[in-house]
Amino acid sequence: MGRNNRNNWRSRRGNKDGQGSESKGADTRGSAYVSIPTENEKYEKFYKESGLIPEEEWEEFWSTLKRTLPTTFRFTGSKGNALNVLKTLQEVYVPHLSGIIWEGQPVAPPTPLPWFPDNLAWQMTAGKAVIRRCAPFKKFQNFLVAETTVGNISRQEAVSMIPPLLMDIEPHHTVLDMCAAPGSKTAQLIEAIHAGEEARVEAAVAQGDKVPEGSPDSGGRPTGLVIANDADYRRSHMLIHQTKRLNSPNLIVTNHDATWFPSIRVKEENGAVEYLKFDRILADVPCTGDGTPRKNYGIWRDWTPNGAFNLHLTQVRILVRGLQMLKVGGRIIYSTCSMNPVENEAVLAAAIDRCGGVEKVNIVDVSDRLPELKRRPGVSEWRICDKDGAWFSTWEEVENDKKSVERMSRMTREMFPTENKKPLDDSTRIPLERAIRVYPHLQDTGGFFITVLEKKQEIRAIKPETGGRKKMAAMAKAQAGKEIDGDVASEAPEAAEGAEITPGETPAPVTPAVVEESVPSEAPESPTKRKIETVDAAPPTPPAAKKTRLEETAEAEPKGEASEPWASKKTSEKTEAKQEGAPQKVGRKNGGQPIEEPFKYLSPEHSVIKQIFDFYSLSPRFPRDCFLVRNAEGIPSRAIYFTCNLAKTILTMNEGKNIKFIHCGVKAFFKQDVQEPDVCPWRIQNEGLPIIEGWIGEGRVVRAKQKSTVKGLLKELFPKVNAEGYEGDASTIAEIEEQVRNLSMGCCVLKVEKGTGEESFADPLVLPLWKSRHSCNLMLPKDERK
Numbered sequence: 088m089g090r091n092n093r094n095n096w097r098s099r100r101g102n103k104d105g106q107g108s109e110s111k112g113a114d115t116r117g118s119a120y121v122s123i124p125t126e127n128e129k130y131e132k133f134y135k136e137s138g139l140i141p142e143e144e145w146e147e148f149w150s151t152l153k154r155t156l157p158t159t160f161r162f163t164g165s166k167g168n169a170l171n172v173l174k175t176l177q178e179v180y181v182p183h184l185s186g187i188i189w190e191g192q193p194v195a196p197p198t199p200l201p202w203f204p205d206n207l208a209w210q211m212t213a214g215k216a217v218i219r220r221c222a223p224f225k226k227f228q229n230f231l232v233a234e235t236t237v238g239n240i241s242r243q244e245a246v247s248m249i250p251p252l253l254m255d256i257e258p259h260h261t262v263l264d265m266c267a268a269p270g271s272k273t274a275q276l277i278e279a280i281h282a283g284e285e286a287r288v289e290a291a292v293a294q295g296d297k298v299p300e301g302s303p304d305s306g307g308r309p310t311g312l313v314i315a316n317d318a319d320y321r322r323s324h325m326l327i328h329q330t331k332r333l334n335s336p337n338l339i340v341t342n343h344d345a346t347w348f349p350s351i352r353v354k355e356e357n358g359a360v361e362y363l364k365f366d367r368i369l370a371d372v373p374c375t376g377d378g379t380p381r382k383n384y385g386i387w388r389d390w391t392p393n394g395a396f397n398l399h400l401t402q403v404r405i406l407v408r409g410l411q412m413l414k415v416g417g418r419i420i421y422s423t424c425s426m427n428p429v430e431n432e433a434v435l436a437a438a439i440d441r442c443g444g445v446e447k448v449n450i451v452d453v454s455d456r457l458p459e460l461k462r463r464p465g466v467s468e469w470r471i472c473d474k475d476g477a478w479f480s481t482w483e484e485v486e487n488d489k490k491s492v493e494r495m496s497r498m499t500r501e502m503f504p505t506e507n508k509k510p511l512d513d514s515t516r517i518p519l520e521r522a523i524r525v526y527p528h529l530q531d532t533g534g535f536f537i538t539v540l541e542k543k544q545e546i547r548a549i550k551p552e553t554g555g556r557k558k559m560a561a562m563a564k565a566q567a568g569k570e571i572d573g574d575v576a577s578e579a580p581e582a583a584e585g586a587e588i589t590p591g592e593t594p595a596p597v598t599p600a601v602v603e604e605s606v607p608s609e610a611p612e613s614p615t616k617r618k619i620e621t622v623d624a625a626p627p628t629p630p631a632a633k634k635t636r637l638e639e640t641a642e643a644e645p646k647g648e649a650s651e652p653w654a655s656k657k658t659s660e661k662t663e664a665k666q667e668g669a670p671q672k673v674g675r676k677n678g679g680q681p682i683e684e685p686f687k688y689l690s691p692e693h694s695v696i697k698q699i700f701d702f703y704s705l706s707p708r709f710p711r712d713c714f715l716v717r718n719a720e721g722i723p724s725r726a727i728y729f730t731c732n733l734a735k736t737i738l739t740m741n742e743g744k745n746i747k748f749i750h751c752g753v754k755a756f757f758k759q760d761v762q763e764p765d766v767c768p769w770r771i772q773n774e775g776l777p778i779i780e781g782w783i784g785e786g787r788v789v790r791a792k793q794k795s796t797v798k799g800l801l802k803e804l805f806p807k808v809n810a811e812g813y814e815g816d817a818s819t820i821a822e823i824e825e826q827v828r829n830l831s832m833g834c835c836v837l838k839v840e841k842g843t844g845e846e847s848f849a850d851p852l853v854l855p856l857w858k859s860r861h862s863c864n865l866m867l868p869k870d871e872r873k
């Protein structure tokens with residue numbers, strides 16, 4: 088999960104002994120694992136004996152795990168341009184790639200994933216050798232690379248696409264992605280926020296400059312926001328990189344441990360603070376990844392049953408913290424790429440129980456959604472296996488076991504099933520069967536687990552945890568004592584119960600004995616100073632405890648060659664160091680981690696904003712107050728970024744509150760060296776162009792119809808426009824030469840109309856152009872030029 092979305096279209100290792108997939112033609116992927124044997128006795132025994140996979144399906148399940156995953160990719164559904172690229176795939180490439188025989192075997196063309204709406208996601212089973220050496224496939228791969236670079240396509244594992252599809256995100260929603268890096272699902276969340284935007288903006292622009300009466304004018308832009316978070320600093324920068332292609336002003340990236348995700352102020356009136364509650368939350372938590380050996384080969388080498396024990400508690404805490412921050416009526420999606428109930432159903436049951444049961448939070452029945460997706464229901468009954476292969480059905484069995492001391496330091500009571508003892512009509516029963524289990528052999532994917540939870544009522548109190556690893560160790564010690572000295576033993580477990588939050592222990596971040604979810608009237612300044620009773624705000628972060636938890640996570644991560652070091656020990660420690668730190672100071676290093684430049688909004692009256700609005704005749708309907716710069720002085724020296732209004736509220740109200748915002752805003756304007764002092768130096772940045780272009784006055788617009796004009800501008804970097812008697816270049820940009828000649832120097836926008844016929848583009852095109860004294864040129868980065 089999530090390790091698959093590099094812009095890397097090289098296929099994986101393979102030979103030709105792979106089995107067929109659902110698509111027509113032979114599967115030329117082959118077995119993937121050349122250097123790591125696809126064997127792990129414990130893993131095999133665990134899933135064979137777990138009862139999760141019906142006996143008659145075992146062979147298929149097991150052989151599927153040993154085959155390379157198909158390559159899967161998704162079109163950016165919110166972009167009209169991407170839909171045209173999809174059309175090209177369907178109408179040009181698929182016919183071209185059909186019926187190909189390679190070394191005597193038919194090769195399957197790309198096929199749509201049957202369960203993904205509107206044919207927007209596809210899979211390809213052609214192996215590496217075919218893609219490298221078979222010309223039509225090689226050409227297709229180049230097409231995929233180019234379209235991925237410009238944000239029309241994202242490579243993403245099929246099962247990883249499921250959670251966002253079940254979130255029903257609307258453009259006005261506030262959405263939190265708690266464990267977001269490297270960001271494949273975040274990209275889907277952002278796309279959902281921007282769904283339908285192009286049409287809405289077009290309609291708003293057509294209304295003209297007069298600000299419509301009534302509700303606040305958003306100019307058709309979405310009013311919602313995605314906050315994408317990751318605990319690992321390095322990975323959160325991968326997240327920024329991954330989401331940048333979408334150019335969304337409705338995105339904030341933060342860098343926090345999600346179990347302690349800080350509360351975010353959004354309103355402050357008469358001293359009362361209101362904190363942000365989310366409509367939708369994605370908790371795609373760190374997990375053992377034991378559903379991913381088809382791409383994370385290290386699973387074969389490293390998997391042990393202990394991995395799940397190490398992660399369970401972190402997973403519960405992340406989910407509980409998410410539930411706290413959710414609006415009543417809001418939904419949270421819990422997902423893992425593990426098939427182990429300890430990381431899945433046991434986490435759901437524990438979190439729901441801690442929040443007050445199904446009256447407060449329940450699992451939503453989504454059995455009618457994505458009807459083509461083959462799935463299995465969540466389980467209410469499971470056993471737990473320890474590292475020696477011994478199975479336990481209940482906690483009591485662990486307590487009574489000869490080796491219980493060792494076992495109790497790993498397992499906790501809440502890892503065991505509870506709901507299987509309740510009758511089906513018991514109103515307190517948690518319907519775990521509503522969860523979705525995806526097994527690799529069902530549709531040639533990775534293994535995955537997804538659950539949609541809805542918050543029914545405010546959660547007034549969070550139950551204390553029944554067990555943390557440290558606590559279990561204490562109980563185990565006590566148990567050991569019992570064997571030697573009954574008196575000591577009878578006391579010790581009680582002491583452990585009472586030791587819910589003690590220095591050095593790993594406190595449940597949302598685990599004060601009683602936690603009011605109502606918003607405190609006076610929010611404390613810093614998370615480190617907050618009283619724990621005042622939660623919904625971020626609770627304090629005892630350094631020792633925090634380190635332990637993240638280390639647990641790190642230990643449990645697979646360390647195979649294909650795995651990525653999320654929550655690696657070193658980085659997590661650095662992350663903590665910064666989190667614990669004093670208010671941010673520019674240019675310093677804190678714990679080895681660079682400190683982010685602050686986000687400073689420019690006053691709508693700032694001379695630079697005035698200059699920009701005047702020069703481009705920007706519509707009064709375009710917000711003047713949502714431009715920011717990234718320096719402490721708030722001086723527009725190089726780049727000016729645009730954000731949505733809610734992002735502005737959040738960034739300004741939480742400044743200096745120890746919330747680690749590390750990214751927000753789309754680069755809208757960039758300062759250019761100019762030939763004459765009275766030329767406006769602020770050129771429109773390509774990233775910001777789609778947001779601004781509709782609102783630019785005609786005085787800075789150049790209009791064209793012909794493909795040849797764009798080709799000319801791409802071919803010749805600085806075609807002449809003003810040299811008297813110079814004719815050589817006239818033909819290159821003949822269509823626009825006069826318009827450009829009449830423009831004053833500086834940036835303008837080239838709008839190419841769509842049309843029919845050879846000489847036109849099927850879609851309109853908008854590009855930034857710079858008019859110099861004697862020439863003009865397209866201001867496009869290399870990738871986009873291609």
Ligand SMILES: C[S@@+](CC[C@H](N)C(=O)[O-])C[C@H]1O[C@@H](n2cnc3c(N)ncnc32)[C@H](O)[C@@H]1O
Binds near residue numbers: 265269374654
């Ligand atoms: C399974 S990956 C997420 C994949 C991502 N949702 C995607 O689709 O690309 C889990 C992520 O959780 C992060 N993580 C681990 N422990 C965390 C914690 N306590 N809080 C927040 N993030 C955490 C890891 O750094 C990792 O990037």
